[in-house]
Amino acid sequence: MVNSAKILPLVKDPERLESRLQEIPAEPGVYLMRDQNANILYIGKSKKLRSRVRSYFRQSQRLSERIALMVRQVTEIEFIVTDTEAESLALEANLVKQHQPYFNVLLKDDKKYPYVCITWSEDYPRIFITRKRRQGKEKDRFYGPYVDVGLLRRTLDLLKRIFPLRQRPRPLFQDRPCLNYDLGRCPGVCQQLITPEEYRKTVQKVAMVFQGRTKELIELLKANMQQAAELLNFEQAARIRDQINGIESLSADQKVSLPDDTVSRDAIALAADDQHACIQLFQIRAGRLVGRLGFFADAQSGTPEAILQRVLEEHYQTAEPVEIPAEILVQHQLPEEEMLAQYLSDRKKAKVRILTPLRQTKAELIEMVERNAKYELERTQRFAQTNNQAMQDLAEILDLPDLPRRIEGYDISHIQGSNAVASQVVFIDGTPAKQHYRHYKIKNPQVTIGHSDDFASLAEVIGRRFRKYQGEIAPQTAIQDAPDWPDLLMIDGGKGQLSAVVAVLQEMNLLADLRVVSLAKQREEIFIPGESLPLTTDAEQPGVQLLRRVRDEAHRFAVSFHRQQRSDKLRRSRLDEIPGLGFQRQKQLLAHFRSIDYIRDASTEQLAKVSGIGPHLAQEIYNYFHP
DSSP, X not given: OOOGGGOOOGGGOHHHHHHHXXXXXSSSEEEEEEOTTOOEEEEEEESSHHHHHHHTTOTTSOOOHHHHHHHTTOOEEEEEEOSSHHHHHHHHHHHHHHHOOGGGOOBOOOSOSOEEEXXXXXXXXXXXXXXXXXXXXXXXXXXXXXXXXXXXXXXXXHHHXXXXXXXXXXXXXXXXXOHHHHTTSSOOGGGTOSOHHHHHHHHHHHHHHHTTOXXXXXXXXXXXXXXXXXTTOHHHHHHHHHHHHHHHHHTTTOBOOOSOTTSOEEEEEEEEXXXXXXXXXXXXXXXXXXXXXXXXXXXXXSOHHHHHHHHHHHHHHTSOGGGSOSEEEEXXXXXXXXXXXXXXXXXXXXXXXXXXOOSHHHHHHHHHHHHHHHHHHXXXXXXHHHHXXXXXXXXXXXXXXXXXXXXXXXXXXEETTEEEEEEEEXXXXXXXXXXXXXEEEOOOTTOBTTBOOHHHHHHHHHHXXXXXXXXXXXXXXXHHHOTTOOSEEEEESOHHHHHHXXXXXXXXXXXXXXXEEEEOTTTOOEEOTTOSSOOOOOXXXXXXXXXXXXXXXXXXXXXXXXXXXXXXXHHHHTGGGSTTOOHHHHHHHHHHHSSHHHHHHOOHHHHHTSTTOOHHXXXXXXXXXXX
8 A cells, every 4th residue: 555644635636636536437336535544534425426526626616614624635535336326325325334434424413302222232122212323233223313302201101101111221139120020011121031032022012103103003903902802811902902092192193184194204394594404304104293303414515405315315224114104205306316216215125205295285294394494493593693602702702813613621530549530522613512522541650549630630631632733744734634623722720730731732832723721610710821810701701601611511521430430440349359350250240240239149150150250260259258
């Protein structure tokens, strides 16, 4: 391979760019753009690869700031040719899922809307609400994001009353089920009183509700009830009857008037301003609104038609074939409508139509969806305006040339030097961006129990955060091309903490390109480098409140990680004294028994069942707790 460290971006090497573009065929396929470190920046698809890739490098082409930033980093373009456009869409979906390139994220992951997760990766799947979709395992399924959080919680609570489901993430007792089993709300998962196969059948019925297959589920339950009655199992038939009544009550008042209520359909529309695009997707099954999903996108990432196209692609790529409706109503005609329809038809094994209704009832449905999107856009605009005012005020306080759109906050947490950790939180446009948060374990050997040093700890963390930029000949180039370069660093502390950070940034030759401040807790005072006195501010003005939110979030994140580390250490402290019981075996024991108390109460036979714990070691563990 060529030494990529010396390769110029293609935009700065016109001859190599033109040569590379000529090599790309005018056929359907997928293209991959890489940076100088061979990292994949972006994966895209097109029915004509050459013209699509060339469009990124035309001077007349107006690119969004995000895509322009990506193009400036491209040093190599790879491509994979496919036979059809639908195949290119499927291939792109698989590659994006595998590599997760930074610039492929169209929908903003701001944790605003929750998902329902079913952990099919476990023998006894859990069902819970989460806002962290991208952190699941491959077999886990996510449904959403749901706009109405209250309705979602009520639905999940009702389903847990209708069906006997696992109620706790961990067992309450080691050797017996809890009260939920006696009440019939749990089948005794913790004691394996039901087989994984039987339990998964129950979870599959619950999943049908979130898939919009409520009518199909009710028909299935009615057949089961009839069968139980014919076998004179009237108690079972009564339980199924109650389940049917509970499911029917979920959407009793959510009727949507359409001429054909036998067709499953989705309706999607958006409302956008110069910055934000709010998308709403209504899921209608048998004439009932079974789900209202919400998405956010950068309005500059494409035209309304292109945004709708991409939202539908991303949404249905993670959906199961049975969840794909027979009809999709769209606000604007999609640029690659035929390709998407063919792709969905192939996945569903049935005809899928994409329509842009212009009159009558279906057009009225699209107008209703668009109206909901406009309301969501208005809420987003009000929230963005408040954050923008805070950033403007902060820029005036600190005399910044531009708004501090990316603010990073740092804090240290420990107890007299023990389990010292640090946190890095990130606020983008005044909103927490939790996907960019980081934890640090302090590695400084001088920071030990009884001897804490917050100054040295902060210097270590800042050095580790920015060491990849150390030694840059032209740091300004790195700043322009780095998507994670902050506009402002906020340190939790006073002048001492700030001085420690300033010193390490000076050593790395980065202080000139970074703006650093500290916020002291007692009087909410802001300190800047080179000034002995704090800035004159009001603790309640918007800019200071923004810094306080960053500081409080950094503190919360650091303390939670410190407590986790301390808890893990306390749990393992007694196990460390057992000869032959190393870290991995301790981990397996705790994963199996959940606590030291359960390990202490276990018999040698129960201990020996744990993977990696043989009869001899099981006896050693038992003897330790029973001298």
